[in-house]
Amino acid sequence: MRVFSSIPYVILLFVFFECFGQVKNIGLPELRNFKKNEYKGGTQNWGIDEDQNGNLYFANNNGLLQFDGTSWYKYTIPNQSLIRTVKVANDGKIYVGGYNEFGYFLANQKGKLIYHSVSRLVDRKKISLIDFIWKLHVINDQVFFQSFGRLYVFKNGKLHVIEAPSRFQFSFSVNNELYLQDMSKGLMVFRNGSLVALPGTRVFNNTEVWGMLALDNQQFLIATLDKGLFLYRNGVSKPWLNEANNFVLKNSSLGCILIKDKFIVINSVLDGIVICDKSGNIIQHLNRKKGMQNNTVLSSFIDNKSNVWLGLDNGITFVNENSPFTYFGFSYELSTVYASVFHDGYLYVATNRGLFYHSLSGPFKEDMFTLVEGTTGQAWNVQVIDGQLFCGHNRGAMLIDKGRLSGIMHSNGYWGFKKIPGRPNFLIGSNYNGFGIFEKKASGWAFKCVLSGIQTSSSTFQVDEQTVWLKKDSDVYQLTLSPDLSRFSNVKKYSSLVPSLKGIGSIQSINGKVYFQTQNRFFKYSYEQSLFYEDVKLSRIFANVPKFRHVVEDSQGNFWYTFNESIGALMKQHDGTYKNSIAPFSNLTGNLVSDYPSINTVNQNNIFIGLTDGLAHYDLSAQTDFITRPKAFIRSFSFPGDTLFIGNGKISKKGCNVPYSTNNVKFTFSSPTYENLEHVEYSYQLEGFDDQWSPWSTISMKEYTNLHEDDYRMKVRVRNSYGVESEAAVFSFTVAPPFYRHPLAYIFYILLIAVSVYLIRQRIRMKIRKNKYYETIEQRRLYLEREAKIRQEQYDLEKEIEKLKNDKLQIRILAKDKELVNNSLQVVKKNKILNGIINKLKDIDAETLDDSVKFQFNKLNKSIVKEVNTDKSWKDLEKHIKNVHFDFLKRLKEKYPTISPREMDLSTYLLMNMSTKEIAEIMNISGGGVELARYRLRKKLGLNKKENLIGFLMSI
Template identity: 70%
Template structure:
C-alpha cells in the first residue's frame, strides 16, 4: 500500500474541480436551514433574491432590502418605507429594486455604504399619478426594465422611457436573452426594439397568471401558471405538460421557480413547499414543512454561486444545501438513531434504537417513510445477511426477518452481531449479553447450537482468525481459543498492551481479510508462532497524519473508514492508492453514534452512514464545487465618527487616515460561505500591533483601543467547516499623530526651544548681574539681621530676668499671704477664745463682789470687748484667702458663671478643709446654715449624692 499526500489531493480536487452539471439527489433530503424574521430583523414575506459578485445575498422583503454576508444581516428601507417586491443586480454592482410607487437602485458610495438613488422621481407625476407595484426587474442589452401592471419603465443611458401595457401586464420573464410580457388580453408578448410582438396562440393563457417561463431546449419553453398547471410552448402552440410535476402544480398552485444548471426545475408552490423535477417532469425531490421548511408557501427561489437553493417564504427564508453530496433520512422518514444498514432483496434495512425499519431500495424516496419490521420494536444493534438470511441482533434476541416481519426468534438473549467461523463452514458465532453463542446453518435455516462456556463478557467489537477469537473490551483485548466441539473456550488471555511503548488498544479490524490491532494509529499483526505483535509499517504510514482513531472499518469497495473524536474520515482506494478525505464529513461531526461506526457502501454513489438522528446518504462521485476555497472580507471598519463598509462591490478604498482622537477602531468580518455557518471561523492579525495571528474563533468582531500613531495593516482569513482556509484579506490604514506630536508641531517645538535658549541665556546673564547686586544687598541685610537678632536676644534676656524677678516676688507675696492667712486664722481662734471669756465674765455675779473687784472685772470685760471689736483680722483673712486662691476662684467662676460670691467663699473654705463649725463661725451662720449652703452649692455644681464635694473642688 502506497501513501499519497492525501491532503494535497483532496484540496486539489475540491478547489479546482468545477461542476459540469447541476445535480439533485433523489435519495434522502438535503440539509435545510431556516432563518426566522427575528434573525434577519425584517418583514415576513420575501419576494425575490439576488447575489452580488462578492457572494453577498439580497432579499426583497416587506420591510425593505435585506443583505446577508454570512455573518450579519443589514436592512435598507425604501424612502417611502414600502415593501420591496423585486430586485436585480447588474454587472456593475448596482442593486435595482422595486416597490409600491418607488423604484431605483442601491449603490455603494465612496465609503462603501449602500445609498439609494430613486428613478421613480423621473416619472412625470402630472401624467402618471400612481406607479403601482413594480413586480419584475430585468437587465437586458444595457437596459433595465421595471415592470408594473400598467406599464414598463425602461432605464437606459441615464434616461427613462415608458412602455404601456396593451391592456394590463401580469408578469414578465427573460428566456434565452429574450424579454416576454404576459398581457391579460394579448397573451404573451415578446419585447423587441422598443415594441411588443404577440406570440401566436398564447391567448389561451389569458384566464390564468403566468409565474414562470423557462427554456427546456432551443425550441421548447416551459410555462408555469398559478393554478392551471404547466404548459409547453413549442412550434407556436401551447399544450399541457402532462407530467408528475404538472400534477403537483395543479394540486398546490405555483408561484414560479428557478432552473438548476439547465438540468432541473424548482417549482415553488403555495400549499406544499417546493418540488424539484427534471426536464422530463419527473419529481426528484419534494421539500415541505414536514421535511424541514418553516413555511409551505414559497414566494421565490434562487440558486446561488455554489448551486445551493435559497427560498423566499411567505414567512421567513430557507437555505437548502443542494450542492452537498450528502442527503439525510431523519425524523420525516420516521427513523432515529441508526446502528447499521444493509440492502437485502430489494429493500434497505436500518437497525435503530426503536427497531428495524425498511424501505424499498428501487422505489421513490420522495413521499413515503420507512416502515417498521414487525416484531423488532426494541434496541436493534445490528442487521446482517448471514448465508442469505437477514438476521437482526436485537435486545429481544437473534431475529430472522422476512417479508417485513420477524419470522423466527433463534435465541431470546440480546445480541450485538454475528460472524462466520473460519474453517468451519456453516457455523457462525454471535456476541450476546452473556458472552458468545454458536449457530449452525441447516436446511431449515439458521439454528441455535449452544452457549460457549467459560467467558461471559460481551462487546460488539470482536473478530476471528484461523486460531483465535479476539474481543476488544474497554481498552484491552481478549484472545480466546474455541474447543473443537465449539462448546467451551479452551484458553483465555487478557492483553493490555501490544508493545511496551503503547499501553491501550484502540480497535481491532480486518483489512483485506487480515486481522489488525490498532493503537495510537500504529497497526499490528499477531504471529502465533512467535507469540508476539509486529507492526505493519505501510499501513501505519497511511495514518501518520491522521488524528488518533477509535474505530476502523473496510467497506465493500476496499475503502477504509475511520472514526476519530466525534468525526469520521475515509481513505478512498483508487488503483491501489489511498486518498484521505476528511473535509466533506465535517458536517457529520457530533452526530455519529458513539462506538458504532456504521458505514454501508453499496457502490461509489450510494454510501450510507449511521447517525444519532437518522441516516446520511453520501455520493462520492457527485461533481460539485461544494468544498471550495472560501473568501474572507473585512466587512466594516469603524472608528468614532465614521464607518467604512467594504465588500459591497465598490472600488478598493485606499489611504484611510483617521485622527488620533479616533484611535479606537472596530472591525467586522464576513465570509459569503453559507454551509454550516456555525463552524465558520476567523483569524486576524493587526500589524505591527499583533505579533502573531489570533486563535480561530467564530466571533466576527474585533476592537482595538488606544492605538498609537502609525501605519497599520489588518489581515483576516476565514476557515470554513471543511477546514479549508482562505487567502488573507487586508486593509491598510493610518492613525495620525496627535497635534502635539505632528511634524509641524515638532518644527514649532524646535523653533521655540531655540528662542527659549536665547531668552534664557540673556535672562541668565541678567540674573548673574542682579545676583551680584543682590548678594551685596543680602550681605548687608544679613549683617543688620544678625545685629538686630543680637539686640533682640539681649532684650529678651532682660525681659526674662525681669520676669524671673516678678515671679520670685510673686512667690514671696504668696508666701506672705499664706502666712497672713495662718496668722489671721490664729487671730480668729483668739477672738473665739476671748468671746468665750466674755461669756464667762457675764456669768459672774458682780453684785456679790466688792467694788474694787467689781471694777476690775468690769474693766477687764470692757478691755476684752474692745479688743474683739477693734480686731480687723477677719477682713484681712478674707482678702488674703482670695489672693491665695485667686486662680481657683477664677476657674470656678468661668466654669459656673451663676455661682454667687457667698458660694465662692464657701467653696474656698471647703477647699481649705475647714470644718462645718469653723465655716459657721467665719461666715457668721449656724451649722445648719452651712449644711444648707453646701446642698445648694452641690446642686449648682450638678453633683449627685455619691460624688464628694471637696474632691470635686480640688479637681478644678
C-alpha cells in the first residue's frame, strides 16, 4: 500500500474541495440505473414518493410502480391509463392521478393494494372529460388533484371542483400551501377555499413554471421551462442570475427540489440534473456522460436518507448523495489506479493507461483528467521526493514537471523509489531486474548505476540506515549496500521472523522505522543481536482487527490496512488511542487493486483511494449520519390459495392460520436500503422449525414445505453493505392440524374411546354372561360326558370282568379240557393195555386149563372185553372238544369251507397245543400220519413252509 501526501497543498484543497455539508463538489456520487425491463413498466416516470416503511412509488406510463429495495410491483387503475402523479398520505393512502381518472390505493385486510376511485364522485353530466391529472398534493386533511382545466379538492369523502380562471399549468406545495400557475393570472395561492393571484407573477404567463420552492420564509425560487430561474419576494419576480440559471437557459428546466434545505436539485430536458447551493453555484452535474441512462429528467425526489431519485424519460436513476464517497471513473478518463499524489497544484494519478493529472485551480465538474504525454502505458507509481515528481513506469524511471514528461532517467521498468538515509543526494529504485541508484546533481536527478548482487524484482521494499529490505512472496531479503553504492555486499534471506511464526506478511515504514509484520504482530530488526524482536505496543493496537496483508501510516497518523478484498482504518483519536473503522469502506470491497492498494490522505476531508475502475474520494467528516441501521421487512407471506402482503401494512403480525392441507409457506423479504443493493444480505430463522439463524445471503425469499402443525415465528434480519444489521422483523402464524389431529377431533376421539370402552365393557359383560352360560352348559355336558364315560368305563369294566371271568372260565374249561384229554388219553392207554391183555389172553389156550381156571379165565376175559366195549370216554372227549371250540371251528369252516371234519379235528388238537404223539394216539394214527395230515392242512390253508401253523390257527 502507498500513501502520498503533499502538505503545502492542504490549504488549497480546503479552498477547492470544501464539501459543502452533504453534497460534494469533487467526484461523482454512486449512481444506480433501473431500466424498464427491470421494473417491468413504461419508459417515462412522472412522479415519485415514499411511504412510512420506506417503499418507493413511481407514477409510470404503465401504472403505479412500487419498489421495496428487493422487488418491483406494478398496479394499474381501472382504465389502464398512465399515471402522471403520486403522493403518499400519512394515513397510508397512495393517491394517484392519470387520464380521466384519479383516486387512491389502500391495502386491504390481506395487505394487497386495492384501488379506490375518487373521480367517481365527479358529476359526469357536468364534466364529461376530466383530462390528465398532472399534479396532486396532500395538505393537512385535503387532497388536491390538478388538471389543466380544474382543481379537484377531496376532503372527508366529498369532492369540490374549482374551475381554472384560464388554464392551469402546474401546481406546487410550498410551506404547506398550494400554489398554481394560471396562464392568464400568473401564480395563484389556494386560501380559504378560493384562489388568490400573487402580484408580480404575470411575467410567467408566456412560459411554463415547472418548479417552485422556498429558499427562506419570504423568498421563492421559481423554475421555468425556457426562461430560466427567478426569485420571487414581496410581490417582485426577478431573474436569478448565476451559474444554475445559465444551465437552465441552455437546457430547460423540468422542476426542482431541495436537499436538507441546503442544496437545490434542478431537472433539465437536455442535460440531466445539476445540484447547486442556495447561491446558484453548481456543485454537481450528473448526465448521461456521467453515468445516467437518460438526460431528460421528468421528476426528482429526496428519500428519507437524503438520497436522490430521478424519474427519467426512459428509466429511473438512484443517486447516493448521502455518502462520504464520490468517484472518478470512466467519465474522468480514469481506469485502474495504482497511486495518486498532489504536486504543484495538480492531482496526479498513476493508472494502467498512463499518468493523468487534473488541476486544482477549480472544482471537478466537467473537466476530465489529462494524460501526461509520453506516459501512455503502465504507470506503477507516482511520488514526490525533494520537490521533484517521480513516476515508476513500465517504460522506465520518469521525471514529471508541470504536467509534462521532463525526462526518462533509466529505461528499465520501475516500481518505486526511496531515499537512502544518511545519503541525501541518492535515491534507490526497485525495477524489473533488481535495483538502480539515482544521484542528485546540480542539473537535477540522474541515473547512476544498477546494483549488482541480486536480480530479484519486487514492488515492496523499505530502506533504513544500514539495509535495503526487499519482500518477495513470503520471504524477506536483507540487502547490505556497499559504501560506493555500486552493489549489495551481503544478501541474506529470511523466511520467518521467529520460529513460531511461519512466513512474513508485509514490511512497512511506521514513524520512520521499518517494521515487519506477520499475523498482525509487528517486529523490528536488532542489528546488535542480529534478530527480530516484537514491538508489543504496536502489536496490541492491531490485536483486534482482521488478519491483514498490507498496512501503512498516513500523514495524519492513521493506519490503513487491507484484508481479503476489503480495506479498514485505525483512526487516531485525540487521546492517542485508535478507533477501528471498517463499515464505511465495505462498499469498496472487491474494487481495490489487489497487491497495489493506494491511499492518499491529505486531511480528513480529502482521502483518495485507488480502485480497479477509477479513484474514490472519501470525506471522513461527512459520515456523521452516513451509516444508519437498516430495517427488515417480511414483505409477503403466502401459502397455496392465499397471499398476505405484510409490507403494505394493515396486516397483523400475529394470528395467521394456515390449513394443514396447504402447509407449504413462502416468505419474501425486503429492506428499504437502496445503497449497494447487490451487497444487501438477509438472514432468517423460523422458530419452531430452525434451530439457528440461516447464513447471510442475498436471496430475499424462503420456502418451507410440509410444516407440522404448530405455532411458528418467522424472524428476518437484514445486513447492509456496511455490515450493519437490523433488528429482526417478526411474523407469527399457526399451521392448523389436519382434521384428524384437531383438538375437536381429540375430543371426538376421547368420546369415541369412552363410548367404545363402554360398549366393549357391555359386550364383554354380555360375553362373560354368555360364556358363563355356555360354560355351565359345557360343564353340564362334560359332567354328562364324564358320567357317561364313567358308566361306559363301568360297563367296560363289567364286561372286562365278565371277560376275565369268561377267560378265567375258558382257562378253567381249557384246563378241564386238558385234564379231560389227559384222562381220555389215560383211558385210551388203559383200553389199549386191556386190548393187549385181551390179545395176550387169546394166545392162551383155555382148553388146557381146568374148568375152574377156565371159568375164571373166561370170566376175566369177558370182563375185560366188556370194559373195553362199554367205555364211551373217547366219544365224550370228542363231543366236549367240539363244544368248547365251537366258535373256532365255526370261523374255520366259514373261512375255509372245503376243510374236512378230520382236518377240523386236527386243527382243534393243534390249537390245544397237543403234541404229535398225543394227536397220533387220539386220532389212532401213526406219527407219520400226523405229519402228513399237518402237511395237507397247511396246503389247504394256503400256508408256505415258513409260516407257523399253530400261530395261524390261533389268529383265526
